[in-house]
Amino acid sequence: MLRFGKRAVVLTAAGVLSAMAVTGCSGSIDTDAVVATVGDEEIPLGVANFYARMTQGQYETYYAGMMGMTGEDMWAQEIEEDTTYEQSVKDSTMEELQNMYLISQHADEYEVSLTEEEKDAIKEAAKQFDEANSDEVKENVSGYRKYIEEYLERATIQSKMQTKMEEGVDEEVSDEEAAQKAMMYVYFSFTSTDESGASTTLTEEEQESLRTDAQNLADRVAAGEDISTVAEELGQTAYDLTFDSESTGPAEELIAAVDAFETEGEVTDPIETDGGIYVAQLTSLFDREATDQEKANIVDERRQAQYDSLLEEWRNETDITVDEKVWGKVDFEDVGVTIITSETDTTDDSASEDSTAEEETTDESGTSSDTAGEDGSTSDTAAE
Numbered sequence: 001m002l003r004f005g006k007r008a009v010v011l012t013a014a015g016v017l018s019a020m021a022v023t024g025c026s027g028s029i030d031t032d033a034v035v036a037t038v039g040d041e042e043i044p045l046g047v048a049n050f051y052a053r054m055t056q057g058q059y060e061t062y063y064a065g066m067m068g069m070t071g072e073d074m075w076a077q078e079i080e081e082d083t084t085y086e087q088s089v090k091d092s093t094m095e096e097l098q099n100m101y102l103i104s105q106h107a108d109e110y111e112v113s114l115t116e117e118e119k120d121a122i123k124e125a126a127k128q129f130d131e132a133n134s135d136e137v138k139e140n141v142s143g144y145r146k147y148i149e150e151y152l153e154r155a156t157i158q159s160k161m162q163t164k165m166e167e168g169v170d171e172e173v174s175d176e177e178a179a180q181k182a183m184m185y186v187y188f189s190f191t192s193t194d195e196s197g198a199s200t201t202l203t204e205e206e207q208e209s210l211r212t213d214a215q216n217l218a219d220r221v222a223a224g225e226d227i228s229t230v231a232e233e234l235g236q237t238a239y240d241l242t243f244d245s246e247s248t249g250p251a252e253e254l255i256a257a258v259d260a261f262e263t264e265g266e267v268t269d270p271i272e273t274d275g276g277i278y279v280a281q282l283t284s285l286f287d288r289e290a291t292d293q294e295k296a297n298i299v300d301e302r303r304q305a306q307y308d309s310l311l312e313e314w315r316n317e318t319d320i321t322v323d324e325k326v327w328g329k330v331d332f333e334d335v336g337v338t339i340i341t342s343e344t345d346t347t348d349d350s351a352s353e354d355s356t357a358e359e360e361t362t363d364e365s366g367t368s369s370d371t372a373g374e375d376g377s378t379s380d381t382a383a384e
Helices: 045-062 071-076 085-104 116-132 135-141 145-165 204-222 227-233 252-259 288-317
Strands: 019-024 034-038 041-044 078-080 181-189 191-193 199-201 238-243 276-284 320-322 335-340 360-362 367-370 381-383
Touching: 019 135, 034 045, 034 085, 041 045, 041 085, 045 071, 045 085, 045 135, 045 145, 045 335, 071 085, 071 335, 078 085, 085 145, 085 288, 085 320, 116 145, 135 335, 145 288, 181 204, 181 227, 181 252, 204 227, 204 276, 227 238, 238 252, 252 276
Parallel strands: none
Antiparallel strands: 019 335, 034 041, 034 320, 181 238, 181 276, 191 199, 360 367, 367 381
16 A cells, blocks of 8 residues: 555645555566656666656546546557557656656756755655565565655656646737637437436437427527526526637537527527537627637637747757667566545645555455554555
């Protein structure tokens, strides 16, 4: 079990180091082996493995369950021909790691460096991780101080550099460019979902009944009744939506129909799609709040585009290589990683006292549970 203290936090944009429950064994790897080079800099396998395991833990903790499968099954799944989910995530993880090193190589150009406070916080987080966990666990994730510190230093610089790299974009956006309209719509779905989350397609008779209800709603709202009130009477819900001509959700047909209206209050006829029926009413030709938010979104997109452009330029100018044989030693199917959310103390900017490593026991069913730490607190349970 990997467990940090209540506040194993690097108080920089690099974020926090989370606790991880680890199952399986990756076997011994040469953590000092060079897994990639970015220009003249070498990336040690230990740094790459630690970053990869953090990424793996986020996916296994937050996505595998949503996808209704185990981590092992998720990684083996093909997302396209001859490419597994594991290969795709590893590719993106390696590219992100390369970018960290590449960006740090340009930090001097932007006068970006780590403060003493940031360096101290990074060392403290690495120290807590090191002292709270067994050698066996740290071996699986390359969780040693020098690799953790190296990763956090690069990630922190990258975050500080992003702000600098995004500076100078045009922040002027006109109302016309960002204009947003507003509607209320009701969706009559052709499927029903039970308490277990299972979906069932309605019968033709039930779908025909929905068509009648949808037409009833459209007629009554067009005659002046409130769309929310009528929808509730029919067992449905009316939703607010702001949009423009380039919006695509929840359905392009819906957006096109309402966007064509020239008068507030106009109502669509029932719009049938493969999944159900929409009825909508235009409530505003110009939504001030949504327009202002869209202006902020447009500026953010410009900043991101400038950041991406600079990064692409630097990548094109730099010789970047990956030793696939070394990188292949990081295998997500051999080691399972689960993020354990720890209580965070938000009242102090310094890391709290070191925590005590906790043991992990596994019963015959494969469920792993944490024993209480020395402070007597009850810990989380992780199933793998």
